[in-house]
Amino acid sequence: MKNTVQTLKRIAVCVVVATIGVTATASPQVLAPEKAIRARQAAYFLMGMQMARINATVKGDVPFDKSTMQISVEALDLIGRMVTDNFPPGSDQGTTKAKPEVWKEAPRFKQLALESQSEAAKLKAAVHAGDMSTIKAAYGATSKSCKACHDTFKAQ
């Protein structure tokens, strides 16, 4: 009986330790590779759409409308910060244009992602401020930051 109680206590301790372990390392949910590919492609597709909308205004095809632009830059900023969670190991296989370098040169990939996020944050600030020449410059820098990553990490 004593042994049983001790065993139960040990199990309880193990469960607590395991639970704490899970909580301590709580990171974004890791998706199965095929789902991760869908998630990141959808995310980038939406980011591309926002950039196209902003570009139309920057080029003068569409008049500046602050509330529409704000939605685009909010989306760009938010999605840009979420998308990098969707490159789990194994998701280099399948219907993806992500090159193997994403995983082989992970620190560089991460760095370019952070740089792009920082440019998108500046673009967001520029839109909030509402000055068109600042928006243009920030749009150009953001666009360059997308291309910088695509040049190395995305197949054509």
Ligand code: HEC
């Ligand atoms: C850190 C690297 C990186 C940055 C920064 C980046 N991308 Fe990408 N992008 C990728 C990779 C990798 C793929 C391929 C994803 C796949 O097919 O699994 C991709 C795919 C895309 C696609 C194709 C999506 C589809 O329909 O499958 C678009 C559009 C796109 N990116 C737009 C952008 C825009 C706009 C930005 C900047 C605001 C940007 N990306 C920033 C790495 C990046």
